[in-house]
Amino acid sequence: MTFSAASRLANLRRHLDFTETVNKAEHSIKVKVAAEVSEALSLGRAVVALESTIISHGMPYPQNLETAKEVERIVRENGAVPATIAILDGTPCVGLSLDELERLATLGTSAQKTARRDIANVVSVLALYIIFIIYVYQYVVAEGLGTEEPIEAVKAVARGGNGATTVSATMFFASMVDIPIFVTGGIGGVHRHWEHTMDISSDLTELGKTPVAVVCAGVKSILDIPRTLEYLETLGVCVAAYKTSEFPAFFTESSGCKVSCRVDSPEDCACLIEASFKLKLGTGILIAVPIPQEHSTSGRIIESAIQKAIKEARENNITGSAETPFLLARVNDLTGGASLAANVALVKNNALVGAKVAVALAQIRENGQR
16 A cells, blocks of 8 residues: 555645545545644654543643653654544544644543544534524524524534544544554453453454554453454464563563464554555554563562452453443552553553654655655
């Protein structure tokens, strides 16, 4: 999937109005793309997508804001443009300003945790029609045919919801605007005791159908890692481990599970991604990066805390989308904050690797045009 000069010009025209619009006969949806991201995409430069659930649901304020800013700084310092994705006032946004990042951080859990299934609910189509009504009211007021009071009422109705995108929703929007690399902490997976709950994250099915490479620290260790890897294999998703042959377990460097694909450099990762895209396999790629050794906490301590947290979740009937935030928060409490510190460290490390992979991929595509 290389970029020709013609496609770059088309992209540039498409992004000039600061928005990305996808129009079909039966519907219309508008995605706001930040100018910096828009320009980078148009010119074929490296861009890294970032999720927003980790900001609103993953950490307390103000640590969530500081981490978000630090992750974006790391991406920029390593040659790529960060594109944090969220839904604000009903509008999907690819790339957030500092004010928007702070708003999302202070919203916290009041911003809806948005997976693929929730997008239509948060991005209300009704709001698009009401915006038209706003313009009509503005015309009426301008012509002296009415008062301004109705406008504010209509604007209030037109404001859609605020959503913090999970892995599946972030992948969806990244793919929509042709961002090939997405960095996160860890993905969801098959939950423990899944045979009773049927709780399998939509992150996995998204990887099975959306061509975006996800750089992460593997699967959260609160999940059933062996079954998660089996499920990804069934979906045809290539799972690669970075500088190791073992799949990492989020807080710790190894899960004890082997992988069939090993990559030892950003260039290796970029070649793997480009080959997958050129073959039009139609699936994502999971690049699992172990947490830095100096930040890896004791697997035994973490596992003990996880088992206790899972037991408490069952006793309190905490299931579905509420389970993972509860478990992560409880594990952090039980480990005296060690798991949160490890979480921040691995996200930053993933951003470093992801940015380098994005730069290598952009270089491969530029060389392919010569």
